[in-house]
Amino acid sequence: MRSSMRERWTAWKYSVELTLAPHVEGLWAEELLVELRLQGVSGTMIGEALTEVESHCAESGERAEDAFGDATGYARSLGLPRSPDESATAVAAAVIPVVVQLVGMYATTDAFDAWVAGDELGFTTGMVLSTAIMLGVIASAVVFTERVLRFIVAHPVFAYFLSMAIVGMYTLVTVLGRTSWSPCLPCLCSSSPPASSWQVPPGNEHARGAGSTTTLSPHRLHTSPQTPVRRQETKLHQGAE
Amino acid sequence: MSEESPTPSEWPSEWLRGVVGLCILRILTDGPTYGYAIGAALADSGLGTLKGGTLYPLLKRLEDAGYVTTEWRAGDGGPGRKYYHLTRSGEDELAHAGGRWVRFTEVTRSIIQGPRTAATTPQEVES
Numbered sequence: 001m002r003s004s005m006r007e008r009w010t011a012w013k014y015s016v017e018l019t020l021a022p023h024v025e026g027l028w029a030e031e032l033l034v035e036l037r038l039q040g041v042s043g044t045m046i047g048e049a050l051t052e053v054e055s056h057c058a059e060s061g062e063r064a065e066d067a068f069g070d071a072t073g074y075a076r077s078l079g080l081p082r083s084p085d086e087s088a089t090a091v092a093a094a095v096i097p098v099v100v101q102l103v104g105m106y107a108t109t110d111a112f113d114a115w116v117a118g119d120e121l122g123f124t125t126g127m128v129l130s131t132a133i134m135l136g137v138i139a140s141a142v143v144f145t146e147r148v149l150r151f152i153v154a155h156p157v158f159a160y161f162l163s164m165a166i167v168g169m170y171t172l173v174t175v176l177g178r179t180s181w182s183p184c185l186p187c188l189c190s191s192s193p194p195a196s197s198w199q200v201p202p203g204n205e206h207a208r209g210a211g212s213t214t215t216l217s218p219h220r221l222h223t224s225p226q227t228p229v230r231r232q233e234t235k236l237h238q239g240a241e
Numbered sequence: 242m243s244e245e246s247p248t249p250s251e252w253p254s255e256w257l258r259g260v261v262g263l264c265i266l267r268i269l270t271d272g273p274t275y276g277y278a279i280g281a282a283l284a285d286s287g288l289g290t291l292k293g294g295t296l297y298p299l300l301k302r303l304e305d306a307g308y309v310t311t312e313w314r315a316g317d318g319g320p321g322r323k324y325y326h327l328t329r330s331g332e333d334e335l336a337h338a339g340g341r342w343v344r345f346t347e348v349t350r351s352i353i354q355g356p357r358t359a360a361t362t363p364q365e366v367e368s
Contacts, residue, residue, distance in 0.1 A: 021320075055277065
């Protein structure tokens with residue numbers, strides 16, 4: 001009973017491999033396919049490599065493991081070329097439209113509130129940082145595609161928790177960068193300008209309180225002329241003169 | 242191939258490395274054939290059983306070098322077979338490198354089986 005369950009499980013798990021190459025052990029075939037796929041070899045060449053092994057095993061009656069040794073090592077020894085469809089350029093060409101779409105989507109949803117209220121669209125630290133995280137993750141996945149995929153294949157559970165951690169960090173940054181940190185803001189704001197100045201239209205500053213966002217580098221983004229910083233700078237210049 | 246030799250002739254792999262490619266090219270001069278048949282022909286000739294893990298990567302290198310081309314044909318009711326054809330370039334390689342290999346074996350043979358000479362002293366070898 002147990003063995004038949006196991007057989008059925010194996011038949012189900014390796015159904016693709018056993019359909020393509022019934023004379024090759026499922027696990028061996030899977031390892032071959034995964035390694036060649038990770039190398040970015042084209043589907044046609046992967047199919048040919050597996051069929052040749054299948055052909056050999058069917059005729060010799062040998063086990064693939066015995067005749068060809070380790071599947072991963074055999075896959076590497078073939079020295080098959082990376083498919084043009086898997087080149088970094090091709091991956092980037094596939095990813096860039098998605099990135100544009102994502103950025104457009106976030107910009108639209110973020111702009112919605114401001115549009116309803118009739119305000120100008122402002123950027124919060126959270127939006128900038130979370131966008132940077134998103135673009136950073138996507139860029140590294142494109143540049144290090146093979147390494148990233150190998151890592152996921154080798155450590156699927158760890159990779160899952162890592163991806164969840166990245167999503168968590170993304171969410172945390174978005175949320176923290178948007179809501180006020182009232183308890184510690186007075187001291188922070190004494191040395192740096194309130195970030196709300198480039199988030200809230202002039203005049204609303206006081207209503208929102210000093211610093212509804214963190215103090216992470218707002219200098220560059222700061223556009224409103226009626227902010228404490230600008231006034232301080234003006235005073236400094238006057239003092240210098 | 243079906244004969245089970247009591248003393249399987251397993252040649253050192255470093256000897257085989259240099260010459261198996263040429264032996265394969267020679268087998269293919271008899272006409273296109275597929276991997277398993279090539280392995281069987283080599284075994285029949287006394288070269289020993291070449292593992293699939295050695296034979297197929299070697300065939301791939303011959304293909305990459307342009308010495309052979311490949312073509313899939315239907316097998317006898319089983320999976321398809323990848324047939325290897327010798328190209329013109331492969332024939333040239335066989336004629337050239339094959340000739341060199343034959344001379345090499347003659348040289349090594351004449352050294353190994355050559356008559357002992359009393360003239361060779363350690364000092365002379367060093368100088």
